Amino acid sequence: MIRESYLNWLILLGLLAVPIWALTADEPFTITLATRAAILALAAVGLNIALGIGGLVSFGHAMFFGIGGYVMGILAYHAQSFTPLDLGAFSIAGTKSMPIIWLVALILSGLAAWIVGLLSLRTGGVYFIMITLAFAQMFFYFSISWSTYGGEDGLSIYVRNGFPGLNTLDPIQFFGICFVLLCLVLFLNARLQGSPFGLALNAARQVPARVETVGLDPMRIKLLAFVISGAITGLAGALFADLNRFVSPTMFSWQMSGEFIVLIIIGGVGRLMGPVVGASLFVLLEHWLGGLTEFWHIYLGTILLLIVLFARGGLIGFLTGKEGAHV
Amino acid sequence: MSTILIIEQVLNGVQFGVMLFLMAAGLTLIFGVMGLINLAHGSLYMVGAFAAAAVAGATGSFLLALVAALAAAAAAGALIEMVVIRRLYQAAHLDQVLATFALILIFTEGTRWFFGSFPLFLDIPDYLSGPVTLPGGIQYPLYRLALIAIGLAVGAGLWWLIERTRLGIQIRAGENDREMIAALGVDISRLYTLVFALGAALAGLAGALVGAIQSVQVGMGEPVLILAFVVIVIGGIGSIRGAFVGAILVGLTDTLGGIFLPGFFGLFMAPGAASQTGSAIASMAIYILMTLVLIWRPSGLFGARA
Numbered sequence: 001m002i003r004e005s006y007l008n009w010l011i012l013l014g015l016l017a018v019p020i021w022a023l024t025a026d027e028p029f030t031i032t033l034a035t036r037a038a039i040l041a042l043a044a045v046g047l048n049i050a051l052g053i054g055g056l057v058s059f060g061h062a063m064f065f066g067i068g069g070y071v072m073g074i075l076a077y078h079a080q081s082f083t084p085l086d087l088g089a090f091s092i093a094g095t096k097s098m099p100i101i102w103l104v105a106l107i108l109s110g111l112a113a114w115i116v117g118l119l120s121l122r123t124g125g126v127y128f129i130m131i132t133l134a135f136a137q138m139f140f141y142f143s144i145s146w147s148t149y150g151g152e153d154g155l156s157i158y159v160r161n162g163f164p165g166l167n168t169l170d171p172i173q174f175f176g177i178c179f180v181l182l183c184l185v186l187f188l189n190a191r192l193q194g195s196p197f198g199l200a201l202n203a204a205r206q207v208p209a210r211v212e213t214v215g216l217d218p219m220r221i222k223l224l225a226f227v228i229s230g231a232i233t234g235l236a237g238a239l240f241a242d243l244n245r246f247v248s249p250t251m252f253s254w255q256m257s258g259e260f261i262v263l264i265i266i267g268g269v270g271r272l273m274g275p276v277v278g279a280s281l282f283v284l285l286e287h288w289l290g291g292l293t294e295f296w297h298i299y300l301g302t303i304l305l306l307i308v309l310f311a312r313g314g315l316i317g318f319l320t321g322k323e324g325a326h327v
Numbered sequence: 328m329s330t331i332l333i334i335e336q337v338l339n340g341v342q343f344g345v346m347l348f349l350m351a352a353g354l355t356l357i358f359g360v361m362g363l364i365n366l367a368h369g370s371l372y373m374v375g376a377f378a379a380a381a382v383a384g385a386t387g388s389f390l391l392a393l394v395a396a397l398a399a400a401a402a403a404g405a406l407i408e409m410v411v412i413r414r415l416y417q418a419a420h421l422d423q424v425l426a427t428f429a430l431i432l433i434f435t436e437g438t439r440w441f442f443g444s445f446p447l448f449l450d451i452p453d454y455l456s457g458p459v460t461l462p463g464g465i466q467y468p469l470y471r472l473a474l475i476a477i478g479l480a481v482g483a484g485l486w487w488l489i490e491r492t493r494l495g496i497q498i499r500a501g502e503n504d505r506e507m508i509a510a511l512g513v514d515i516s517r518l519y520t521l522v523f524a525l526g527a528a529l530a531g532l533a534g535a536l537v538g539a540i541q542s543v544q545v546g547m548g549e550p551v552l553i554l555a556f557v558v559i560v561i562g563g564i565g566s567i568r569g570a571f572v573g574a575i576l577v578g579l580t581d582t583l584g585g586i587f588l589p590g591f592f593g594l595f596m597a598p599g600a601a602s603q604t605g606s607a608i609a610s611m612a613i614y615i616l617m618t619l620v621l622i623w624r625p626s627g628l629f630g631a632r633a
Binding site for chain 1: 358364411414415418420421422424425426428429430431432433435436437439440553556557560564603606607610611614615617618621622625626627
């Protein structure tokens, strides 16, 4: 059995070591795979705050992922076509600058999470799972019929957006950006878990009535957690769109939401590094099994089943010998 | 817009709703009795459709194809219940979602591996094809009318089974208190397998019946699964009556929304923008309906518990 804090550092170093090795071995594709893992991990870290600590099983986080993606797509599309974005009362120019795109993605997905959370948190249990799914489906169908930005075909961005002082077209530099953001969010998550807010959120998942008795409003705590969670997943969406230089309604699909949940459960629900382990393993399996057989989903399904049935607490729970949070 | 068109569209909506009911009834029964979220229900729908297409292709008989769909889906349902699902009853909803998500992956790729990626076709038999003339001079496809009739008959049968038979008493008792009926000597694990197989058979039947008007292909189950979830959430999870009302509501909203919303927006918007906005809202309509229902009644129309 390994101490979880040692394991966490080991996992983070592992994710950093792979692309550095790939750089020396001149394998740019491996760097792209690691970048993909880092971005998916970031999205799942976002979900893990709502799901793991707060017990809010959202089956609609693809909604925020897609909002982030479309923020990047729309702003960059207006910048590359030199047409201003008309917002009715006023119009703004598009941008190819990552920090601005991130900020807009964080704000808009956080705002969406606030509205969706306000409505969804009235329900609980299975109903919460399903109402979040319904909101994501609304965005999915809306993006399909929104022909201004490509509709079903999606939107291609020809050149990756820029970051001051860096060449984002270089795979290792783009990986660096994603990795630093992932570390920042993980740090935030770790601080949050130990903070009074994190403790209250944890308590609101376990015994909402008792939280209320000590004078806290569990609804407000959960809503704030949902907003933070949605904003982080939105940021990941903007990065994901930049990685592929492409946005499409698939980013809003329910399979995407399902994938985020899968990433968290593989790693371990409520674990700080659970999403990182889950995303790395998922990308690895996708690449390795996908190269081995066209029907790799059968093996993925079998592995997932075995994890659910025999490794409760995910891989980190399995390695540290401790069960995870109960959701 | 003519009355005939409206009646036709209402019938289409009811037909769609009734088929959704077949899916939703199994789903809601399984949740009500076992407390299990079964994402793999859509896979059972697909299994039914593929079994029907394969048997119809080999024998040419539509009735045999329906029997095969029922049998194959029920067998697949009983099998996954005994191998996997049984271990999940005590697990958290999250584990159930993941495990049944894994089953979807296995079923989908397994079917693709076995039957290939190309869609199969299931033909409507001669005695059910062609239009019939309804009172008022409306021409309507006989097969779709037959679907409505079959759906209503299954609904009535299900009501009889649950309200009037010994098995139904056990199912209802199981919903309320599983330890108690186990203590009274009912073999609870056999009851669970039976309920699961029954739900699976209904899904398989729906798959075969709908497969004859659409194509039979891998992945056909998931869109229907999501709709069936919308249905049972609107109706209240665990309630068969709620599933029926929800299914008809969703069927009508989806069908009528697609027809009338573009025209409705045309009343106060430019034609091009109206048809685009109208069809966008129409594709979101059932999710908007579900959200409104849940905001009004957080546990569905007929739901007792959350």
